Amino acid sequence: MGSPVTDRDSYVASVQRDINCLSDNDRNTRKRALDKLNKGMFGKSAPSPEVLQEVFCRNVLPPAARLLSDTVEKNRELTVALLRSAAESLTDVAPLLPLIFPVMVQRLGNVPVLEDSEEIRLQLVDLIGGPILKRCAAPAILTVLPDIVSILVRSFADSFHEIVKKAATTTVSLTESLPPGDFPGQRSRSLPPRSPPPRQQKTQCTFTPPVHRAGSVAGPPWHARLDTSWLGARLGVALAAIEVADLSERVRGRFPTGDIGEVRAEMLLKAITPSLSHRHSAVISLDLWRFVA
Incomplete structure (x- = not known):
């Protein structure tokens, strides 16, 4: 049996071509790579949990997170599916958050909302309210709480009724993930008194x-x-x-x-x-x- 380093390097070599294809200019090449990585890393031939955790977070996640903004809707859909598989399977979900939430809030948390697919908006909100909030500890959630709040506020105003419903259930999950209590660094700042307005x-x-x-x-x-x-x-x-x-x-x-x-x-x-x-x-x-x- 090989050492952990050997196992990791061997597995990286076996998927490196697909990882490289995530950044290819051809839309179909990106699509095939997303599909192969999802089936290969989280299917029957998945590596050990330790290798999966390290290879996905270090090698796959950076280019995959960028594809949440892919110009092709199908590729964005496959990216969400890949990220959901990771959020449901990795031993530690927290490393996903710093890379995926900046893109997610860009797609869902601003005005106008950039993500034009109702189904993908629904899938992203469900990704937050599902495996992310259920599998991440409160300290990890706090690091992306600004983005979660921004996404929820925009989702409550969504024209797609199912997204509004999902935002409500995600709010429930958020309140359950962050029980009452003080967390370090979350104290708000006081403003100096202002003059009364007209x-x-x-x-x-x-x-x-x-x-x-x-x-x-x-x-x-x-x-x-x-x-x-x-x-x-x-x-x-x-x-x-x-x-x-x-x-x-x-x-x-x-x-x-x-x-x-x-x-x-x-x-x-x-x-x-x-x-x-x-x-x-x-x-x-x-x-x-x-x-x-």
Whole structure:
């Protein structure tokens, strides 16, 4: 039996041609390479878990992640399938996150949304809410929390109903992955007091309470019971991804003083409340995701 290094080098040599083809100019060559790598690395002839982990993350992942932006829809679809196989099979999913999330947020988390395929948008949100959130520990999720929040906010506004539903269930998975508690480095920054804006610019930030049961709200609105200062501390870094510069201008009159984390938290709640209002599991989960009862 060969040494681990020999086994790794031998396996790399066997798939190197397909890895090189991921960067080929020919669309069909890229397509064949994606299909072969997915079937070969995660099928019946898959290598040992140790070799698979190292070879995929070191050799396959960098060129594969770039193909999430491939000009050919079929190639993007095959790339998502390859990444999902990896997220479901690797012993450690965390190394995937730094390379795939910058591309994913570029495709899904900006305005306009660049990914024009409804099915691929759905598959990407499902990839987050499925193996990524289920198999990654909270510290790893926190490193890409800004991107996840940005993608979810955009997904709640998607014209494809199934994506909105998937965003709601992914929000549930997110709240379950990050239980209440403080995490290092997630404290929000305080802004210096601002001068009061002109009177005509002052508005009140209000929310429409979600309907918990047929036509009525059970108790105080869930968002009213959230400790938004704590939520801002939890998501202070994350919410910076949601067009903070633009949003801060629009909410300046509403929150002339205080903590920017709280402002961002309020804006996130406002963005997701309409879509969550009739999805009870997501509402209940978010209701539980608070600092105090």
